Amino acid sequence: MEEALSGLLAGKRLLVTGVITDQSIAYSVAKLAIEEGATVVLTGFGRLSLVERIARRLPAEVPVIELDVTNAEHLSGLADRVTSTVDGLDGVVHSIGFAPQSCLGGGFLDAPWEDVATALHVSTYSYKSLVMACLPLMKPGGAVVGMTFDATKAWPVYDWMGVAKAGLESANRYLALHLGKRGIRSNLVSAGPLRTMAAKSIPGFEQFEESWAQRAPLGWNLTDQEPAARAVLALLSDWFPATTGEIVHVDGGYHALGA
Numbered sequence: 001m002e003e004a005l006s007g008l009l010a011g012k013r014l015l016v017t018g019v020i021t022d023q024s025i026a027y028s029v030a031k032l033a034i035e036e037g038a039t040v041v042l043t044g045f046g047r048l049s050l051v052e053r054i055a056r057r058l059p060a061e062v063p064v065i066e067l068d069v070t071n072a073e074h075l076s077g078l079a080d081r082v083t084s085t086v087d088g089l090d091g092v093v094h095s096i097g098f099a100p101q102s103c104l105g106g107g108f109l110d111a112p113w114e115d116v117a118t119a120l121h122v123s124t125y126s127y128k129s130l131v132m133a134c135l136p137l138m139k140p141g142g143a144v145v146g147m148t149f150d151a152t153k154a155w156p157v158y159d160w161m162g163v164a165k166a167g168l169e170s171a172n173r174y175l176a177l178h179l180g181k182r183g184i185r186s187n188l189v190s191a192g193p194l195r196t197m198a199a200k201s202i203p204g205f206e207q208f209e210e211s212w213a214q215r216a217p218l219g220w221n222l223t224d225q226e227p228a229a230r231a232v233l234a235l236l237s238d239w240f241p242a243t244t245g246e247i248v249h250v251d252g253g254y255h256a257l258g259a
């Protein structure tokens with residue numbers, strides 16, 4: 001007898017990008033999604049054998065597909081590679097960010113365009129590219145979710161990554177506009193600071209950590225990715241059927257405060 005499907009994401013087929021360590025926000029998303037009944041396919045960038053090793057710690061066996069979001073061939077072949085493992089997608093998670101060192105840590109005034117262009121390509125434009133690559137596999141009711149860090153303000157040390165996130169937040173609204181007629185939702189989760197590989201590559205990241213520890217109304221755990229992952233799951237689920245172009249803050253309430 002077939003086992004009854006249960007869980008928030010029962011029966012949903014998800015593509016999750018952005019796992020590089022078990023601290024990655026995407027790792028928590030994949031883990032919780034499997035626990036909530038989803039079938040998960042991962043994509044990995046660069047160090048595939050490392051991503052595969054991390055993937056083996058997940059509660060189910062998951063395939064890993066190579067994807068560099070700046071590689072046009074990877075993008076054009078993605079749908080075919082996904083369909084060799086699942087017959088369609090109900091959700092796509094974009095959990096990708098990168099900026100060259102010159103763009104971070106106070107280098108705003110000096111970063112050259114080539115570096116800024118890389119940051120925008122990987123961290124902003126790729127949300128649209130990834131979604132377009134997956135669109136042939138999606139149907140009405142599907143959802144895409146990305147990760148941002150509150151881009152309504154200028155932060156010390158975040159520099160061009162902040163600009164990239166502002167672009168991502170705008171792209172999220174435009175995706176909501178253009179995908180709405182297909183019945184597909186696009187939303188972002190705006191997380192507080194979390195100690196991941198990407199965060200550790202930002203010189204001066206500890207400034208965020210101190211600030212959140214002191215000010216977040218609910219307090220903030222820098223090593224707990226689960227609250228952000230839970231919000232991603234909720235947005236992928238059927239419980240936000242009329243929400244799109246939205247940004248859900250998972251930051252202990254920090255964004256709601258004045259100076």
Ligand SMILES: NC(=O)c1ccc[n+]([C@@H]2O[C@H](COP(=O)([O-])OP(=O)(O)OC[C@H]3O[C@@H](n4cnc5c(N)ncnc54)[C@H](O)[C@@H]3O)[C@@H](O)[C@H]2O)c1
Nearest residue numbers: 018020024025045068069096097147148193194196197198
């Ligand atoms: N950690 C934080 O404090 C924090 C807060 C808010 C938002 N975010 C966002 O969450 C997302 C995930 O980051 P994380 O903190 O889990 O760090 P992470 O280092 O675990 O994940 C970043 C991922 O981006 C991938 N990546 C980089 N370049 C790529 C490319 N060209 N093609 C495909 N993938 C590529 C890396 O392989 C890695 O898996 C990012 O968008 C990040 O900006 C992080």
